[in-house]
Amino acid sequence: MGEQKRKIAAKQKSFIFEAKNYKFMLIGIAFIAIGFILMMGGGSDDPTVFNPEIYSWRRIRLAPALILIGFGIEVYAILLNPHKEK
Template sequence: MSDNKNLQEPQKSGGLNFTRDNYMWMIIGAVVIAAGMMLMSGGASTNASIFDKTEVYSFRRITLAPIVILLGFGIEVFAILKKPKSGHK
C-alpha cells in the first residue's frame, strides 16, 4: 500500500502568466529593437556606381545600432523573467 498523504497536487493558476508590467516591458523592448533596426538602415545612394565607405561603415550602423538592438533583446529577456509582485493575482 502506498502512502499518498505526503504527495501534494500541483497548484494550478487560472490567470495569465504575465502581468501588465510584463507586457509594458515587452512593448518597450520591441520599440528599442525597432529603433536599432532604423538606426542600422540607410538612405539611398545618389550615385549607384560609387561606393561610399564612410556611409556604409559609419559608427551609427556598425556600433551603435547593434548595441541598441542587444539592449532591446535584454529588455525582452527581463520582461519574460520578471516575477509579478506579491499583490498581483
C-alpha cells in the first residue's frame, strides 16, 4: 500500500516555485530592466566631441542602484519559502 502512494506522489508534477516566488521574480526583473534603460544614452555621434552627460547622476548612481536592488529581489524570490507560516 505504501509503495503505491510513493509511485503516485512521484508521478505528480509540481513546480519548484509558487506564484508568490514568480511575482517577486517579475518585480526584480522589472527593477533590473529599468536600471539598464536608465543607463542607456549619453554618447556622442562624433567621436571627437566629449559629452559630459555620460557622467550624469542618473547613469552613475541611480541606474546601478536599481540593478543591484533588482538582483537582491531576485535572490529573495529564489530563497522565499511560500509554505512557511509567519
